[in-house]
Amino acid sequence: MGDMNSLHTLEPEVDASCCVPSGKPALSAEEAQQKALVFKALADPNRLRLLSIVKAGESGESCVCDLTEPLGLGQPTVSHHLKILVEAGLLHREKRGTWAYYSLIPGALDDVAGILAAL
Amino acid sequence: MGDMNSLHTLEPEVDASCCVPSGKPALSAEEAQQKALVFKALADPNRLRLLSIVKAGESGESCVCDLTEPLGLGQPTVSHHLKILVEAGLLHREKRGTWAYYSLIPGALDDVAGILAAL
DNA sequence: CAGCTATATCGATGAATGTCAATCTACGTG
DNA sequence: CACGTAGATTGACATTCATCGATATAGCTG
Structure with a gap:
């Protein structure tokens, strides 16, 4: 898979626009795109529920089989959402035996x- | 305008699933959909930049004409993004004369x- | 009132996204 | 080794979304 967490360090790009008295340079396009990734991951109701269920579990981790039923989604769909949450840096995935355990x-x-x- | 902030109070829908030792009921589908709305609004790089620019402005408010140029987007597109941010409850819109001022x-x-x- | 300007809305279009059925991979068990 | 199961991947499809051009609305100005 491609890597998602490339952190671009870049200059804030001064703008001498007309009338905004901006005391700070605000977000650059690259910074904004980077930060939007996490919010994209959070911008789906089922992914919010996944995070909530994983967090609520006493053991701190849940396997996929425990997540499909409460969401009413198919297993491939849940796997897809979990992958997005992992790539966003929100969830950790650990494979033990046949099962995959996800934790915050x-x-x-x-x-x-x-x-x-x-x- | 239609109201967006209808808060649905509903029962957390008990589930007696197989093996999750959940100590809390986690998010219901309706709660999740409601909360995902804000993250949807934040899940776009240009909207993050809009928030950043508005926040960085010393006066605390910016008009649309000040926002199109630094983003490199057309005026209708910026208006569209601002509307989404307003509907998400993040920005306030105030019309003074010909101009519309947006503030956090x-x-x-x-x-x-x-x-x-x-x- | 006619014209200009700032902003909002509409319609269209291409891209991204959520979902599922089908398939593949990997692990455990008879 | 053959089979069953948990999970990931693929391909397809429908929906949503970001963007733009064109147009509409509203306020200012001559």
Whole structure:
């Protein structure tokens, strides 16, 4: 699979536009695209429910078989959503035997909150 | 305009599934759909930049004419994005004369962070 | 009132996305 | 090794979405 977490460090691109008295350079196009990835992952009701179920589980992890039923979705669809959440850096995947266990990456949701605060 | 913020209070729908030891009922389908709306609004790079620019402005507000140029988008597209942000409860729109001024709704981004913490 | 300007809305179009059925891979078990 | 099962991948399809050009609305100005 392609890598998703390439962090572009770039200059904030000064703009001398007409009348905005901007004290800060705001987000560049690349920064914005990077940060939008996490919100794209969160922008689906079923993915929010997946995160919620995984988080609510006492063991902190859930296998796919436990996630298809409460969502009312097919297994391939759930696998697809889980993959998106993993690629967004929100979930961790661990294969043990035949089963795949998904767990919340500690601090990941806090990091998203940090993005919002730093907008 | 239609109202967007109808808060559905509903029972969490008990599920006696196989093996998930869930201590909490997690998100219902309706709750998830409701909360996904805000993240949908945030799931676009140009909308993130709009929020960033509006927030960075010293006056706390920006008119559309100031927003089209730094984004490199057409005026109808920017108006469309702004409408989505307003409907998501993130931006406030005030028409003064010919111009429309958009400003961040205080605490709106904190509320989104709260949604994440309460997942 | 006629014209100009800022913004919103409409219609169309191409791209991205969510979902499913079918298939493939990998692991465990008889 | 053959079979069954958990999960991932593929391909297809329908829906949603971002964008633009054209047009409409509203306010200012001569």
